[in-house]
Amino acid sequence: MAKKYDINEVEVWDGNYAASQALRQAQVDVVAAYPITPSTPVVENYGNYVANGYIDGEYVMVESEHAAMSGCIGAAASGGRVATATSSQGFALMAEVLYQASGMRLPIVLVVVNRALASPLNVRGDHADMYLGRDSGWIQIDAFNAEEAYDLTLCAFRIGEHMSVRLPVMVHQDGFITSHTAQNIHPLSDEAAYKFVGDYKGVDDMLDFSKPVTYGAQTEEDWHFEHKAKQHKALMDSRTVIDGVFAEYGKLTGRNYKRVESYMMEDAEVAVVGLGSTVETLRVAAKQLREEEGIKVGIVAPRCFRPFAFDEMADALSGVKAIAVLDRSSPGGAMGAFFNEVSAAVLSSANRPLVTNFIYGLGGRDFSIQEAKRIIREQKAHADAGHITTQIQQFSGLRGPKLGFFEAKRS
């Protein structure tokens, strides 16, 4: 029996500590980990809780992130509640095994503290690793601050382990900006948190000797397609479960999450769509610009990066004339991936807004309120002119000559 952990009504935790407390409160059975900056404290703290008797669990130190996720898969297939954490290069090394976890429908929780991918080597936060996971078949939930990292990590267990979902879940937070910045957090008591998460219920556990099973079978063109389709449908169908879990968590805490978060969108004429801690910067900029310059601007942000809320995104942006979509990942010879997805969503809406793409904040480059305001003013200029007045893709916060691509052909 795990020892009781004294917890205050208000704690001062950073995002890493918040996530590790959620793992403790969920009484995770196994963490197989290969710690990496900036996510190290998540698994370090879990090991600490185990060593000091606050969790009845097992911390498995492995030799790489590939092995970390492999260990998690073994433990999850055996029938345990399993979690780990990683970032950047570690996430990249884990990539192959991420697809195994989702294909085997194992509800592992992975705390991803977003960090840039080398080269050049960089430990700061951008979304390159989060983007790398976007086709892996995992649910991807995005926390914008430390308290949300706590809340959403608890929710992740409920969502992934739901009998109609049974999929692994990533909970993302921004490296350093969220993971290492302490803020006031209102945690649940251990009892309330565990009651919310509930006991782990196994499906096809390998340690059930009365029903031996094979995990990881090979299929070729005769079966592979059907299995991937079933998996995709489960991911799409998880949307209603996510809504339900968020609603239940809202009743418990007063903190209400939605798969697409809208801020000041009721009468918005222009909008900025972003991810991660940037969303809070954008909200401050939007509020100030409404007061200072009367620009009707709103901020939209997906809480769920996967499954992508295609229809909710279109609905949230249905009334605006111009949209800036912010990608914090080097697009590698295309428009930003997030821009493409938001554009596809609004393409089906009647207002046919003007959408532009900003590549910003790579390798942890600061994104200021002033820069957010400049981008918002530019959207206002597009809306007033009735056409895109700049290049469609621009770099924001970059030193040197202005860098941008693609001219708008329609007016």
Add this chain to the structure above:
Amino acid sequence: MSKGILAVDNRGKRELGADKLVGWDEVTQGIVLTSFEGDAANIASLKAEERTYSDFNSYTATVASWRVIKPIYNRDICIDCQNCWVWCPDSSIISRDKQMLGIDYDHCKGCQVCVEVCPTNPKSLLMFVEAEEIETALAQWPEKKKN
């Protein structure tokens, strides 16, 4: 060769998956495949032919279609030493009560390990082309080699 065991069990009845190609809504969650029907807690104490193998178990499927040469077993020479049974990598030597009964051609891949480890003179197991009839093969079995 005793055909008793081969006659009562259900091994090698089909190509895996070939008889029932179901749609995406009917495939198992997570490609998890069960090995047995019903409670299998005591399965290890049962002989193969007594077990309730599931359709997903390769025991009930033919997985030897790519074999091009096959071992043929000569009961008249065999001393039931069980060497082939121990060494066969595909559990394709059928033996009961320490008596060699024959070869499971639905799972044998034709690797020739059984022939290599057979200690008799001449060998009690020899490789022949896949199409060779067992009776024809037995009729041309070599004589004992003398120094």
